[in-house]
Amino acid sequence: MSQTADVALREQVRARYAQAATAASGGAAADEVRAAESDCCSTSCCTPGNAESDGWSGPGRYDPGVTDGLPAEAVAASLGCGNPLMVAQLREGERVLDLGSGGGIDVLLSAQRVGPSGFAYGVDMTDEMLDLARANAAKAGATNVEFLRGDIEAVPLPDEAVDVVISNCVINLSTDKPAVLSEMFRVLVPGGRIGISDVVAEDTLTPQERVSRGSYVNCIAGALSRTEYLDGLAAVGFIDAEVTFTHEAAPEMHAAIIKANKPASSE
Numbered sequence: 594m595s596q597t598a599d600v601a602l603r604e605q606v607r608a609r610y611a612q613a614a615t616a617a618s619g620g621a622a623a624d625e626v627r628a629a630e631s632d633c634c635s636t637s638c639c640t641p642g643n644a645e646s647d648g649w650s651g652p653g654r655y656d657p658g659v660t661d662g663l664p665a666e667a668v669a670a671s672l673g674c675g676n677p678l679m680v681a682q683l684r685e686g687e688r689v690l691d692l693g694s695g696g697g698i699d700v701l702l703s704a705q706r707v708g709p710s711g712f713a714y715g716v717d718m719t720d721e722m723l724d725l726a727r728a729n730a731a732k733a734g735a736t737n738v739e740f741l742r743g744d745i746e747a748v749p750l751p752d753e754a755v756d757v758v759i760s761n762c763v764i765n766l767s768t769d770k771p772a773v774l775s776e777m778f779r780v781l782v783p784g785g786r787i788g789i790s791d792v793v794a795e796d797t798l799t800p801q802e803r804v805s806r807g808s809y810v811n812c813i814a815g816a817l818s819r820t821e822y823l824d825g826l827a828a829v830g831f832i833d834a835e836v837t838f839t840h841e842a843a844p845e846m847h848a849a850i851i852k853a854n855k856p857a858s859s860e
Contacts, residue, residue: 599768602809603718606766609810610695611721613672663701667729671698673761674790674812674848675839678702680759681788686710687756690780692745692773693717693763697726697738703759704735714755715740716748746772753782760789762848765816766809771825778829784857787831792816792842793849806843813843826853 659676660668677699683689683706691699694715703713717723717740726740743749745760746769758777767773777787792812794803796819807813817825819836826834831853838847 602768602815605810610672610719613695613722616669659702660698662733663698664729664732666725667696667698667701667733669696671696671761673699673763674792674842675761675850677759677761677788677790677850678706679788680790680850680852681757681786683707683711683757688754689713689757689759690748690750690755691715692748692758692760692777693766694726694740695719695722695761695763697729697740699759699761700726700738700740701730701733701735704738707737709737711737713738714750716743716745716750718742718744746776748776748780750780752779753785754780756782756785758785758787758789760787760791762790762792762812764789765792765812767815770817771828774825774831775829778831778855781855783855785855787851787853789851790839791822791849791851793822793836793838793847793851794818795845795847796820798845803846806846813846816846819849822851826851830855832856 660671672695677691681689683703685706685708687707688711689700689703689707691703691713694700694717697715700713700715704711707713715726715738717726720742723740723742730738730740741749745763745767758781764770764773781787794816798818803816804814809815819838822836823834832855834851834853836849836851838849840848842848
């Protein structure tokens with residue numbers, strides 16, 4: 594992919610999620626926010642069975658009661674394909690980083706899990722989402738959170754800053770996924786871990802076939818395969834990596850949970 598194409602895709606992603614944030618800030622319901630984020634109905638993708646017309650993502654991926662007490666705008670702005678907190682199994686006192694934190698739902702839930710002695714960071718590149726997330730944190734009375742403007746390919750945190758990295762259906766949107774995986778490894782303490790929800794393709798599916806199943810901005814065309822994910826995690830130093838499919842996002846493409854650990858030492 595050329596640099597020009599990378600820039601164009603990043604701007605398309607930013608613009609779509611800015612639309613979603615604006616809709617959520619204005620009081621739109623979750624399905625209306627998802628419609629604002631999707632480019633489905635500007636193309637031929639609004640057909641039965643297509644990934645971009647099915648409810649495989651959004652706040653419905655959280656178990657009943659999990660989001661009770663959060664600002665409605667945070668829940669409405671949830672566009673993820675899973676619940677990374679269940680994967681990460683957060684503990685009291687841990688420091689957590691959410692890559693592509695959007696309207697802040699997973700940061701706020703993380704802050705509840707880690708308690709006053711812990712801390713939750715969110716990183717996002719979209720100003721409108723950051724504004725929404727900060728407003729949601731204020732409404733929730735969350736004081737152990739911080740939302741940072743930045744790219745997930747160049748996280749604005751120092752080395753070994755967090756115990757856990759989470760992300761919810763965002764890494765597939767990056768145009769430089771090796772950089773994202775490397776940044777996750779860098780910011781984790783030795784012995785730290787990742788718990789991620791993302792869209793992942795079956796190994797038999799070519800990149801061209803992934804494009805035919807849905808657009809980049811709607812989390813389909815840019816998805817890695819299972820083997821590409823595992824190889825990418827190993828290449829930057831992660832161990833004990835697992836990719837487990839959870840539900841279908843498109844034919845031969847799935848929402849998945851990804852787990853891996855940073856070695857406890859360099860030995």
